[in-house]
Amino acid sequence: MSSIHESPLDVSQIERNFAEIAPPLTEAEALFEAHRCLYCFDAPCARACPTHIDVPAFIKKIATGNLVGSARVIFDANPVGATCARVCPVEALCEGACVEKTLLKKPIEIGRLQRFATDFVMRTGRDLFRPGEPNGRSVGVVGSGPAGLSCAAYLARLGYDVTVYDRRALPGGLDTYGMAEYKMRQSVSVEEAELVARLGVKFRLNTEVGRDVSAADLEAAHDAVFLGVGLGETARLNIPGEDLAGVYDALDFIERVKTRDWRSVPVGRTVAVIGAGNTAVDAATQARRLGAERVLMIYRRSRREMPAFEYEYELAKQDAVEFLWQTAPVEVLAGGDGRARGLRCVRMELGEADASGRRAARPVPGSEFEVEADMVVKALGQQKLREFFAGIPGVEIDAAGRVKADPETMQTGNPRFFAGGDCVNGGREAVDAAQMGKLAAQGLHLALTGERVEFAGAAPVG
Amino acid sequence: MADLRVNFAGIESPNPFWLASAPPTNMGSMVERAFDAGWGGAVWKTLGEPIRNVSSRLASIDGAGQRMIGLNNIELITDRPLDVNLREIAECKRKYPKHAVVVSLMVESRREAWHEIVKRVADTGADGVELNFGCPHGMSERGMGSAMGQVPEYTCMVTEWVKEVAPFPVIVKLTPNVAAINPPARAAVRGGADALSLINTINSIMGVNLDTLVPHPNVNGLAAHGGYCGPAVKPIALNMVSELARDPEVGVPISGIGGISTWRDAAEFLLLGATTVQVCTAVMHYGYRVVEDMIDGLSNYLDEKGFRSVTDIIGRSSPRVTDWGNLDLNYKTVARIDHTKCIRCNLCHIACEDGAHQCVPLVQFGAERLPVVDEHECVGCNLCYLVCPVPGCISMVRLDDGTNPLTWRELTAAQEPPPTSGD
Numbered sequence: 068m069s070s071i072h073e074s075p076l077d078v079s080q081i082e083r084n085f086a087e088i089a090p091p092l093t094e095a096e097a098l099f100e101a102h103r104c105l106y107c108f109d110a111p112c113a114r115a116c117p118t119h120i121d122v123p124a125f126i127k128k129i130a131t132g133n134l135v136g137s138a139r140v141i142f143d144a145n146p147v148g149a150t151c152a153r154v155c156p157v158e159a160l161c162e163g164a165c166v167e168k169t170l171l172k173k174p175i176e177i178g179r180l181q182r183f184a185t186d187f188v189m190r191t192g193r194d195l196f197r198p199g200e201p202n203g204r205s206v207g208v209v210g211s212g213p214a215g216l217s218c219a220a221y222l223a224r225l226g227y228d229v230t231v232y233d234r235r236a237l238p239g240g241l242d243t244y245g246m247a248e249y250k251m252r253q254s255v256s257v258e259e260a261e262l263v264a265r266l267g268v269k270f271r272l273n274t275e276v277g278r279d280v281s282a283a284d285l286e287a288a289h290d291a292v293f294l295g296v297g298l299g300e301t302a303r304l305n306i307p308g309e310d311l312a313g314v315y316d317a318l319d320f321i322e323r324v325k326t327r328d329w330r331s332v333p334v335g336r337t338v339a340v341i342g343a344g345n346t347a348v349d350a351a352t353q354a355r356r357l358g359a360e361r362v363l364m365i366y367r368r369s370r371r372e373m374p375a376f377e378y379e380y381e382l383a384k385q386d387a388v389e390f391l392w393q394t395a396p397v398e399v400l401a402g403g404d405g406r407a408r409g410l411r412c413v414r415m416e417l418g419e420a421d422a423s424g425r426r427a428a429r430p431v432p433g434s435e436f437e438v439e440a441d442m443v444v445k446a447l448g449q450q451k452l453r454e455f456f457a458g459i460p461g462v463e464i465d466a467a468g469r470v471k472a473d474p475e476t477m478q479t480g481n482p483r484f485f486a487g488g489d490c491v492n493g494g495r496e497a498v499d500a501a502q503m504g505k506l507a508a509q510g511l512h513l514a515l516t517g518e519r520v521e522f523a524g525a526a527p528v529g
Numbered sequence: 530m531a532d533l534r535v536n537f538a539g540i541e542s543p544n545p546f547w548l549a550s551a552p553p554t555n556m557g558s559m560v561e562r563a564f565d566a567g568w569g570g571a572v573w574k575t576l577g578e579p580i581r582n583v584s585s586r587l588a589s590i591d592g593a594g595q596r597m598i599g600l601n602n603i604e605l606i607t608d609r610p611l612d613v614n615l616r617e618i619a620e621c622k623r624k625y626p627k628h629a630v631v632v633s634l635m636v637e638s639r640r641e642a643w644h645e646i647v648k649r650v651a652d653t654g655a656d657g658v659e660l661n662f663g664c665p666h667g668m669s670e671r672g673m674g675s676a677m678g679q680v681p682e683y684t685c686m687v688t689e690w691v692k693e694v695a696p697f698p699v700i701v702k703l704t705p706n707v708a709a710i711n712p713p714a715r716a717a718v719r720g721g722a723d724a725l726s727l728i729n730t731i732n733s734i735m736g737v738n739l740d741t742l743v744p745h746p747n748v749n750g751l752a753a754h755g756g757y758c759g760p761a762v763k764p765i766a767l768n769m770v771s772e773l774a775r776d777p778e779v780g781v782p783i784s785g786i787g788g789i790s791t792w793r794d795a796a797e798f799l800l801l802g803a804t805t806v807q808v809c810t811a812v813m814h815y816g817y818r819v820v821e822d823m824i825d826g827l828s829n830y831l832d833e834k835g836f837r838s839v840t841d842i843i844g845r846s847s848p849r850v851t852d853w854g855n856l857d858l859n860y861k862t863v864a865r866i867d868h869t870k871c872i873r874c875n876l877c878h879i880a881c882e883d884g885a886h887q888c889v890p891l892v893q894f895g896a897e898r899l900p901v902v903d904e905h906e907c908v909g910c911n912l913c914y915l916v917c918p919v920p921g922c923i924s925m926v927r928l929d930d931g932t933n934p935l936t937w938r939e940l941t942a943a944q945e946p947p948p949t950s951g952d
Binding site for chain 1: 593594872873874875876878879891898918919
C-alpha cells in the first residue's frame with residue numbers, strides 16, 4: 068500500500084469540510100450589518116485598506132439598496148474586490164481599524180458586506196465600467212494575478228490595448244491557484260478575471276514569458292510592459308531526503324485541492340508541514356480537512372515569531388493542528404518503500420533579535436529527534452525569480468531579490484517596464500498587489516502620455 | 530412604590546396607560562386581554578354606522594435598522610354591528626369594573642344621531658365617550674372625523690349636542706391637521722368638553738413603490754392619503770399637548786397620544802401636561818405586553834425621583850416651556866470632546882463642518898488626527914453632541930456665569946421706543 072493515501076473520507080464529508088468558512092450574508096443580515104455602520108468621515112477602515120476602498124460609501128449603498136453603486140465603489144478602487152472580500156486578512160486591515168471595534172467590541176463585517184455587493188453584480192453580470200476610447204497604445208501585462216488584473220483593468224478603462232500573458236491555463240494567478248479552498252472557490256477568481264476581459268483585455272494563457280515569448284518580444288510588441296509575475300517555486304529545505312516521494316510543495320498541494328477532484332488529492336495519515344506562514348496554515352488545515360489523522364506544523368522559532376496572521380493561527384488550532392515550535396527538520400527519512408516516512412528534527416534556541424526584528428534561531432546540539440510523517444509539505448515561502456528579471460535589460464532587483472520600482476509610479480529601472488505585486492514587495496496580500504497594479508497603470512499612463520490620472524483609492528482620502 | 534392611579538376628568542384608572550381607539554380595541558375579547566396584560570384603560574374602536582374597509586390598509590416607514598418608526602392607515606371606524614359592540618362593552622365593563630372603558634364615537638352631523646348613540650353607550654355602563662373629530666382619511670370625505678375637528682364651530686356644536694345627553698365625561702379627540710391646535714381645543718371646551726385627547730393621526734403618504742410606482746398602501750393600483758402615527762410623530766404630539774396644557778383657555782385634563790412606545794415617552798407626555806396617555810402603534814408592533822415595562826419603568830422612575838404619585842409629575846415641565854423671546858441670549862454652552870472616549874469616527878467634525886459652524890476641525894496630534902472644538906467659534910448648537918455615537922464622549926459645558934441673563938424681549942424692549950399712547 069502506498070504511504071501517501073487517498074483521503075479516507077467520503078466525498079460528501081470532504082465537501083462539507085471545504086464548505087465556505089465565511090458563507091455569504093443573507094439580505095437580512097447584510098441590511099442589518101450595513102445599518103450598523105456609523106458612516107465615519109475620513110474612515111479608518113478605508114485608510115487601513117491598501118486599495119483605500121471607500122468602505123463607508125459602499126456600505127451605505129448596501130443600506131439604501133443600491134447594490135450596483137456599491138459594487139462600483141468597490142471595483143473602482145480594487146478590480147479584484149470580489150477575491151479580496153473573501154481572502155483579505157480583514158482583522159488586520161479594515162475590520163481591525165473599524166471604530167465599532169472600539170465602541171461595541173464588534174467591528175462591522177466589512178469583508179462579508181463587500182462580498183454581498185460584489186456577488187450581486189457578478190451574479191447579475193453587470194458591467195460597471197466601460198473601456199476607454201482606444202488611444203492607439205498597447206501594453207503587455209505579464210501575469211494575471213491580482214497585480215496584473217488590476218493594472219490591466221485600469222489601463223483598459225484608459226483606452227489601452229491590453230494583452231495579459233499567463234503561463235497557466237486559467238487566469239487569476241494565486242487568487243485562482245493558491246487560496247485556501249474553504250475561503251474562496253477557484254471560480255470566483257476566474258469570473259473576476261472575466262470582468263476584466265469584458266473591458267476588452269485580451270488574455271494569452273498557457274503562455275510563459277521567458278519560454279514561449281521573450282521579454283524582447285514583449286518590448287517589441289507593446290509600448291510598455293507591466294510585470295506582475297509574482298514569485299517562484301517554494302524555497303528548498305536543502306536537507307537530505309527532500310526529493311523523496313511524499314514530499315510536496317505547499318502551493319502544489321493547495322493547487323491540487325483547488326481542482327476539487329478529491330480522489331486525486333494526496334493526503335498522508337500524518338502530515339508534517341514545514342513553516343508557519345499563512346500558506347503553511349492553509350496546507351495544514353486542508354490536510355486535516357482531507358482526513359489526515361494528525362497534522363504537525365514545524366517552525367524553527369516560537370509562537371511569538373509565527374508569521375501567519377492571528378486569525379490563521381486560530382483556524383489551525385480549531386482544526387486540531389499541532390505545533391512543534393523551535394524545531395527544524397534536518398533530514399527527510401525514507402521508509403522501506405523509498406517514500407518519506409518521517410523527519411529527523413533538531414530543537415532550536417532563540418538568540419537576540421536580528422536586523423529583521425526576529426530572533427535568530429540556532430540548533431541545540433544533541434537535541435535531535437524523529438517525527439513520524441508519511442507526507443511532508445514544504446511551506447517556507449516562495450523563491451524570487453532572480454533569473455527571470457536578469458533577462459530583462461535595465462530591470463533591477465534588490466539584495467532580497469525584489470524588483471526595484473518607483474513606489475508611486477511602479478516604474479522599474481527600464482522605463483518601459485513597470486512592476487507590482489509579490490515580485491516587488493516580496494510576497495504580501497492580494498489587496499497589496501491590486502494597489503500596485505493601480506499605481507502602475509497611473510504611472511505607465513503618465514510615462515506614455517504625460518497625463519496624470521488618479522483612480523479611486525490611489526491615495527487615502529482626507 | 531409610587532401610586533400610579535389617576536382620575537381623568539372623573540374617570541378612575543389603575544394607571545395612566547390606555548389603549549387608543551384603534552385595531553387593538555376592536556372587540557371585547559381584545560380589550561379584556563389588554564386589561565389582563567396591565568392596561569389601565571381602553572378607548573374602544575370608534576363606533577358609528579358600520580362601514581366597509583379596503584384591503585390593504587397599512588403602510589410604514591423604517592428607521593435605520595428599526596421597523597415601523599412610522600405607521601399609516603386608511604382603515605375606517607368599526608366594521609362590526611353596533612349592538613354587538615355595545616353588548617361587548619357592557620360585558621367588558623362588568624368584568625373589569627376598575628378599568629377605564631371609554632367609547633369612541635363618530636356619527637353623521639345630526640343632533641339626533643349623536644343623542645341616540647350617546648344614550649345607547651350610556652346604557653352599557655361605559656365610563657365615558659371620546660368624540661372622534663380627528664380621523665383624517667375616508668370618514669373626513671363624508672363630513673366626519675377631521676372634517677369636524679378642523680372647524681372649531683362644528684367641534685363646539687357637536688360637543689354641545691353630546692353634552693346635552695351624556696351622563697359621563699366627554700372627551701374630544703383633536704386632529705393635528707390644523708394650522709394651530711388651540712382654536713379647536715378651546716372650541717371643544719366651550720362646547721362643554723370635560724377633557725381633550727390628542728393627537729389623532731397626521732395626513733400622510735408613506736412612500737411610493739419604486740417598482741410599481743404606486744404609493745403605499747396599494748389598493749388595486751391606487752392609493753389614498755392616510756393617518757400617520759408611531760414613534761416618528763411623538764415630537765409633534767408632545768408640542769401640541771404642551772401647547773394646550775399651558776393654554777389658560779383650555780384648562781381641562783388631556784390624554785396624550787402620539788408615538789408613545791415606552792415609559793419614557795409616557796413620562797414626557799405626563800411632564801408636559803397629560804394626565805393619561807394612549808398607545809396604539811407600539812401595541813400593533815409588539816402586542817399588549819409592552820405595557821408591562823411601561824408600568825414597571827414609570828413606577829421605578831417615580832420611586833427613583835422621589836415622587837409618591839404619578840399625579841405629582843403631571844404638567845411639571847410645563848413651566849419650562851416658554852416662548853422663544855423669553856430665552857436667555859447670554860446663556861452660553863460649548864461642546865467638549867473627551868478624547869479618551871473618542872473612537873475617531875469624525876462624525877462630529879463632518880457634521881459641524883458641513884452642517885453647522887466649522888468649529889470642530891481635525892487636528893494632527895502625532896500620528897493621529899483628532900476632532901477638537903474651537904470654543905471661540907462654537908455656538909453651542911448641540912449638533913456634534915447629537916451625532917456622537919459614544920455615550921459621554923461629547924458634553925455641552927456652560928461657560929457663562931448666569932449673572933447677566935438677557936432675553937430677546939428685554940433686548941428689543943430696551944432698543945425700541947415705548948409705544949405711543951392710543952396704540
